[in-house]
Every structure is written in C-alpha cells, then in structure tokens.
Amino acid sequence: MIALPHGRRIALAAMIAALLAVATAVPAIRMHAPRAVAAASPAIAIGRPAPPFAYRLLSGGVLHASALRGRPYLLWAVATWCPSCVTGSALLARHIAEIERAHAAVVELELYDDLGGSGPPLESVRRGVGAAAFARDWYWGILTEDQTAVLDPTGTMDIYYVVDARGRIVAQGMAPAAHWESIAPLLGIRHR
C-alpha cells in the first residue's frame, strides 16, 4: 500500500478531482453553448419561427427558407476547419436516404468567413463526403455576415437547429451527427 502523509493524500485527491472536473467540463460546455446562443439571439430560440433568410447555395442558386415550408429540415452552421463539422458531414451522409424518404432536408451552411479560421472551401468538404452529399435534399451554402450574426451570435461552430414543417424551431444544439438519435424523430424519421 502506498503510505502517504495526510497533506499529500489531500493533494493527490485534489489533482484527481481537477482531472475529473476537466473531463466533465467539456461536455458541460457543449451543452451550455446552445443556451448561450439562445440568450444572445432570442429571435432564434426554440418555439420561434426560423429566420426568413435566402441562403446562397454552392450550386449558384438561392434557397429561400419559405421554400422549405411543409417539410422539416436540419439547419446546420459549420466551419470547414472544424473536425466535428467535417466528420459530422460524413456521418450524416449515412442517414441521407432516410432523410429523403421522410421528405425532410438538410441545409448545411458555412459560417461567414469560417469565423476567421482558415479552412478549405466548403465544396471540397462536400466532395470529401462523397456522392451522398450531392443528394437532392442536402443543400450546401454559405451564410452572409448578417445571417451568421443571427444564427450564431456567439461565434460557436457546429451549431444546428431543427425546423419543423410549420417553419418553427423545435430543437437546437451542437454536433448534429453526434445527436442523431434525438434529431431523427423530429425530422419525421422512424427508427426501425
């Protein structure tokens, strides 16, 4: 048995407690981030209508939020240098067939100027995901500065909103691919 003086036992216990605190802080901060967004931008809180934006798409067209009325969709703001955004896109690709079957959609949008970070163009992220990323109901576009300020006023990356068929926000959070189990039912996808 390691025999430690009382003071050093306390020091060791404090160190282990500090480690546990760090280990639990990361998920806690992730959970806190969407609430911080809601506090900074009350207009985009759960229960409110999604903003009536016109999103500039990579394909060259424009997607009006009103065009998605009648269908639930995942509105996802990403940075192209963000590993969880890039990996999340690849993970989401596995579900695109069920998203289409449910007549839902994904609107994945690069945050304005990648929030100041330097990442690859969104088109290369899309190509990296593969053929699924070119599905009809997966829209890829780029947010303007004003749109970014409304959707992501805290400058946090990998933020998502689930918008229901009536155009209301019904959920928000971070890293949608990691929370797919709770998002899928909101998009009308029934688990087998």
Added chain:
Amino acid sequence: MTPVARVRAALAAAFAIEHRMRTIILIALGAPLAMVYMIALPAERYGAFSLQALALLTPAEAVAALVLGFGTMLAFALQAAAGGIGRRGEPLTLGGLLVALAPAGLCCTGVIPAILAALGASTPVLLRESGRYASFFAQYADLFVAGGVALVVLSVWLASARMTSACTTCPAPGVRPLRGGITNADDETLH
C-alpha cells in the same frame, strides 16, 4: 546508468512483490483514465464526449490514450515510491494530461467564444476572431496530443531518476529484490 536501465530499476523497485498494491492501483486507476482518453481524443472529431466516439478512434490515438492513462498512474506511483506526491513532477504529469485534452476541449466547443465574450468581445469580433483561435487547436491537434504524451513520458522518466537517485537499495535490472531491501546480488556477496 542508461535512461532505460534507470526506468527499469525504478519499476523493479516500485513494483516489487511486496508492493503489489501499487500494481493493483496502477491498473485500477490507469485503465479508466486510458478509457477516458480513448473517448476524449476522437471526441474532437465526433463532436461529443460519448462512447460512440470510440468508433472514430485511430490506432495512434489508442496508443496515446494508453500512454496517458497508464503513464500518468505510473508516474504517480513512482513519485509516491520515491518519497511522496506533492513535489516536482506532478505539474508535468497533469500538464501532459491537459495539453492532450486541449484540442477536444478548445477546438469546436463554446470555450473560446465564451472566453472572448468574457473579455468583452462584441458579436462582430466573435464572428471574426473565435475561429482564428479555435482553428489553431484543430490544425495542431496531433501535436498537442503528442506533446501531452511526451510530457507524461518525461514525468515517468523524472520520477524514475528521482527514485533511483534517492534509493540506495534499488536492485539493478535483472536482480531479484528480496525482503528488507536486500537483493539476491547482495545475498551472493555476503557468502
């Protein structure tokens, strides 16, 4: 004494048969800590601290997690055996653990925007600057993990050096320790 021989001597002394509780503690605490890192390291890419992040674990991350988990507890055990916790070495060990966690904790979370906001940054500043700092941790994630592993390995080495320099009865590698700090080498010289 070469560095490897020094570590081997320290391990032989610290984990001699009469100190089997140290081995048990090493495994009992090292395994969960290694597991935490096996989840935390790929969590940066998965986006959540969840068991499902294990699906993204790479072989290099698995090795790093094992070194961080068991290396940390090994360093603590050697530090305890060398005279006690609470002196030099622990900051290095804990520093290694925290450095390795930095990409998962700071890259794609709300931490950096929260710090900038606490410093008084307005929304336009947050939108321009938060990615600049957060992407740094994404860009150099591998280096942070490697740095964390290096710090933990260094702390094991320092604890070994401290133990072998403080210990006058440590057995040389291959020399079987006997009770009372006497080795079989001593035993042979006595006859």
